[in-house]
Amino acid sequence: DLESGAYRHLSRGNRNVQGIVVDRSDRIWAVEHGPRGGDELNLIRPGGNYGWPLATLGTRYNTLPWPTARQLGRHDDFDGPFFAWVPSIGISNVLQIQGFHPSWDGDLLVSSLMAQSLFRLRIRDEKVLFVEPIEIRDRIRYAHQHSDGRIALWVSNARLIWVTPSETPSALAHVEALIEGADVSEARRADMRTTLQTCLECHALEPGDDQAGPNLGDVFGRRVASTAFAEYSSALRGRTGRWFEDELRAFLSDPQSYAPGTTMPGASLSEEQVDDLVDLLRRLNEPE
The missing domain is CATH 2.120.10.30 (TolB, C-terminal domain)
Structure with a gap:
């Protein structure tokens, strides 16, 4: 006292x-x-x-x-x-x-x-x-x-x-806003969410988070096999170029044909699902 x-x-x-x-x-x-x-x-x-x-x-x-x-x-x-x-x-x-x-x-x-x-x-x-x-x-x-x-x-x-608390919305909130703003039917938006959730079982959205798999946050336009992910296949490491529309569509449609031996499993995506996912990854990497 x-x-x-x-x-x-x-x-x-x-x-x-x-x-x-x-x-x-x-x-x-x-x-x-x-x-x-x-x-x-x-x-x-x-x-x-x-x-x-x-x-x-x-x-x-x-x-x-x-x-x-x-x-x-x-x-x-x-x-x-x-x-x-x-x-x-x-x-x-x-x-x-x-x-x-x-x-x-x-x-x-x-x-x-x-x-x-x-x-x-x-x-x-x-x-x-x-x-x-x-x-x-x-x-x-x-x-x-x-x-x-x-x-x-x-x-x-x-x-x-x-x-201080970040004023920047989380990557997931940003993706959700992109999906919500897409000029498609509600059923297609729901399908986009389901497709993305499948990707997020192995991949993070935040740039730099490459522990389980290469992150998706800045994949569009990024050099192939250029993150800190340690388990790239030799086929992917041997590729040059960047992940733009054509490369992403080819890889997502048939990962083993694009890069034999890759750890990426085939997701059995439809052409529409691949197109929507590629478009989402492109918009995710665009400046706000």
Whole structure:
């Protein structure tokens, strides 16, 4: 109490607390460094004992077991962490998001130094539902939500990075708008959506997302076999040129004839479906 000077011990067994936040349900959350591994998010309860130095998920910096730990990697005799990062992320602080975006509001946001990332945690029924890593590519010393809703990141070299909701519609929303605006019957629009959904089982719409298959977001006009996708067939790698109407129609109509050995399965598309898909890919790559 800042006025009376009265105080009490709320918890013990905390090692190196980097951030504390009281959420809108009056729960107290704290993040702390583990020694080498085992950075922790703890839900602080009055009288809680979180184990340090008798319990940790980390080790000594020479990789040997922590000398005072009663049991390696366990908190059986103590209040265990609500969530832990192994290996360490170099945790820095924590905040609860409010008034940023409906899809984020209420979540916890944890910042990090070594991982150079934010981590968004959804808490439900006092369990971590998911942890989303968000790469920043800079050491984040502190994260703070401004009164206008923006999130400020204090990073290396005393710089500020502002995080704001994107005003650009998602690629899927953009495609849906293109389909909705097509001068065709409603039944044909529905068929276009079905065809596209088949493609999205393996391909992403966002440019640069080529892990499962080459992305479709900027395929029109792109050089053949030029993305970071690792599983191109030798036939596709040996082709020159770019994906324009004729090349796309030939490939979509019969992938194996166009590029023998390709991992792309035949989708048994009708001529109309191929035409609609090629037109959609063309319009997707046009400037808005």
